[in-house]
Amino acid sequence: MTTILDHLAVGTPDLSVGWDLFTGVLGGTWVYGGDSPGFWWGQLDYAAGPKIELLTPAAHPEVDFLERFLATRGAGPHHFNFMVSDIEAVLARIRAFGIEPVGVNLASPEWKEAFLHPRVAHGIVIQVAQQSGSPESEPPRELPEPGPPCRLDLIEHHVGDLDGAVRLFRDVLDGSLDAAGSETVELTWPGGRRIKLVREDGLPLGGALHHVRFARVAGAFTTQDRERAGLLAKQLGLTVELAG
Structure with a gap:
């Protein structure tokens, strides 16, 4: 079983600011992204280290966690993501550690995930996920040219x-x-x-x-x-x- 610190996610109501910083100044290159219920996300990669993921709200009648996050604290770091090769084994380890995961969703063969609430994860949401395959998507048109790596x-x-x-x-x-x-x-x-x-x-x-x-x-x-x-x-x- 492997566990990798994959990315730091940052919530923002204005993606252009994130693109300017994490691509224009810091040289991040597009990986992939897309729409999910209640938010849009996009990831940037670097020469080394974890990726940066930008999150921004998208209207959804039932999924408003990101809107609530931004309304409560404004733009800022939202979660750490850890990609795992066997999420069920990791969930068993988490429970043995005395933490009950929330938002557990193992239904999709392409993407399985669960979360640790910041109250039990030392002040930040932790997402653990298991992904099958390597998704691809076109970069947003407003993404600037990357700065130096x-x-x-x-x-x-x-x-x-x-x-x-x-x-x-x-x-x-x-x-x-x-x-x-x-x-x-x-x-x-x-x-x-x-x-x-x-x-x-x-x-x-x-x-x-x-x-x-x-x-x-x-x-x-x-x-x-x-x-x-x-x-x-x-x-x-x-x-x-x-x-x-």
């Missing part, structure tokens, strides 16, 4: 219960312990996918994504890149660190 080097996530978060990400979601201290722990998955957990008390729901860090494959970010990234990231409810 980048790596998504690091996701830093702050948590109140560091030991509990380490057990979840390491023992349940197969992260490899790369560096550990009393206040910070770094875990990795294949492909340069890295989460740094940092202890911080008093956070709503026991945790919050702090920032993501990108690095250019070659060359350095310019002052203009940094200013533009900062403005766009603020509109997306994120902090983006540009390395180097």
Whole structure:
């Protein structure tokens, strides 16, 4: 059984801001996307690290989770996705860990999924999914030309219960312990996918994504890149660190 940190999903009412940041400045290239009940989604890939997925609401009479998310907190990080080779085995492991998954849907042979509520997942939704095949779709017409290639080097996530978060990400979601201290722990998955957990008390729901860090494959970010990234990231409810 394999488990891979596949992507970080960001909810936004304005996709153009996300395209400008994650493609125009940070060099993300189109993977695939499409319509789902209540939202539209699209994924961007990088030279290394997890993908970025952008989510935006689409009118649906019964599925309004993303509209509620944006109304409550505004644009921002929505979930971590972990792709697994055997979702039923992962769900058994999650339940043995003492967590009951929600939104479990195993009906489709192409896409099976389940979620961990942020109250039990240290402040952010966690999606586990099993996918069959490699879907393809045309990129949106408004997607800009990618900037110079980048790596998504690091996701830093702050948590109140560091030991509990380490057990979840390491023992349940197969992260490899790369560096550990009393206040910070770094875990990795294949492909340069890295989460740094940092202890911080008093956070709503026991945790919050702090920032993501990108690095250019070659060359350095310019002052203009940094200013533009900062403005766009603020509109997306994120902090983006540009390395180097």
